[in-house]
Amino acid sequence: MDKTIISEKFKLRGFWWLPLKENEIISGTLSYDPEGLMELDLDGTFWPETSINNNDYGYLPLLYGKTHDGKYCTLVDVYEVFSSLNYSHGSCIIITRVIFNQLYIGDGYVNPDLTLYKAALIEFMDLGAWMHQDPFSYQQLKEDSKEIIMYSKPPSISVDVEFIKATISINPVITHTRYYNSYTCTNKEIIRITPFSSQNIEWNLKVLFNLQKLFSLFIGRPIYIIRIQLLLFIDNEIKSRSQEKNFSPLVDLCFNQTTKREKRELLPPQIPFSCPILSNNWEIILNNWFEKSTSLETVTALNFGLSINRDLPVDFKFLAVIQAIESFHRIKGNNLYMSNEDYEPIREILIKAIPESLSSAHLDALKNRIKYGNQYSLQKLLELILKNLPDPIAYLITKNDNNFSRRVVDTRNYLVHRDKSLKSKAFDDKEMFNASENLKLLIEFLLLREIGLA
Incomplete structure (x- = not known):
């Protein structure tokens, strides 16, 4: 049987x-591709009343299945995408193809709305390089002509994260593979998310994706999920099945990842912020990250999205980076010329000065500009950010170009308004690409500083 995990085809x-x-069962073949489609070809249909020529395709919130080797499957958000008549041996059946958003595989069925989990076990690519540990040692015994490879199990790292009421631990696991005249031992790390009380899948995925963004920030590229296993909370419905021989409470979860798998894993020297660098502040960093995850969600999502989509058009990427910077400082509240209380009477004076002869649409547009007139302009915002950076970081971003902030603003305005008078002042494509990369570096520095690292 193929390995039924999120990172493998099967x-x-x-x-x-x-x-x-x-x-009322229907036979069928499920195909899973971590970077392609998740689909099920059925030798029949669950929508017999729907005409083949009808464009109204069916939908099912849940579909259950059992494989020929005894594994239980739960498909979530199932959509019919294709159906046709198939004539064989004088009979006619409807062949249906469906796609789905999530697949759970284990020794029992789950219900995403009801099933609770005691823990989630996550395996990330590059996590071993981030840990930067070598638990193996080699020794040759001359007197016995023996060679010994020894394994010293590294210690687990465990942190209570109060904001999400959970313990997050990184645990070493050793696997053994023997084939004829070879014997392979592999050490890997598994992240375990253990809530103080059992939680549903939505909670677990939210914590997982926040961890994925955090480790991507540390590692310097989007981190890929190798495996997700969920530890079932044994309620009354599951209890009877749990008494069966060889029952496992672990359920594998599969879905399409936005992150693409890199061809090669990183080596420890390629990791910007490895575990040995962070270990003394790991508890503070992890708690800060989750405490601020909600307020920084837009910024971290934009940054992670830009890291994944390296082939975005350069102008789109530039505007997304600017949006992330503006969003960060809106959240921080460091973007006002004066307090909103002091600005309010000024706002009222400006609104009263608008001629009444203007159309209602024009009037609303001016009122909206006045409403946000107390917020720093993009140029002012950039100048303040750069002023408060360490000199080496500021140089990496601006290369000592005194007009950097002004040109960023001119480029943003040109891209938004397509004002031809700004074209000569805006970055060309190469300059825009370099500025986007440098401003993304700025976002990452601000995020690291926010969680107590930089």
């Missing part, structure tokens, strides 16, 4: 049915 043949209709 096919599963089995029987499929609607919840509460286990007697």
